[in-house]
Amino acid sequence: MAAKRTENEGKYHILKDKQLIVRCFLFLLLAVRLNLLFGIPSRVILGTWYLCLATTNASIWLIRSIGIEAQSAGNSIILRNQTLLINAECTAIYLMIIFGTFILVYPTKWLRKLIGLALGISAIYVANVLRLTLTA
Secondary structure (H helix, E strand, C coil), rough: CCCCCCCCCCCCCCCHHHHHHHHHHHHHHHHHHHHHCCCCCCCEEEEEEHHHHHHHHHHHHHHCCCCCEEEEEEEEECCCCCCCEEHHHCCCCCHHHHHHHHHCCCCCCCHHHHHHHHHHHHHHHHHHHHHHHHHC
């Protein structure tokens, strides 16, 4: 005779999965630390300032390539009817932080993590420049 199964036997309990809990904790810790780091005004952290300039220049190049007159002044895009100020929020840095954090805590080899970071962050950057170009 087969033994009777209890109601909870065979069910997955997320709180009993220690590896998942550790990875969630690492994700939260890394995401909070990186957001705090990049939350400092963009002129204080040169990397964020240079990312603003790179985003501005790439957007201006793409805007000009589709035939729209555009000029840059620092991190501003000057168009005929409007001026776009590119600050840290316009660079998609926070989306890159969240994406990078997910990749870093994912259980795989470091080479695959590096490839994922390079391809993913590049794709986010290109999509963001396209977004800014469509805004113009």
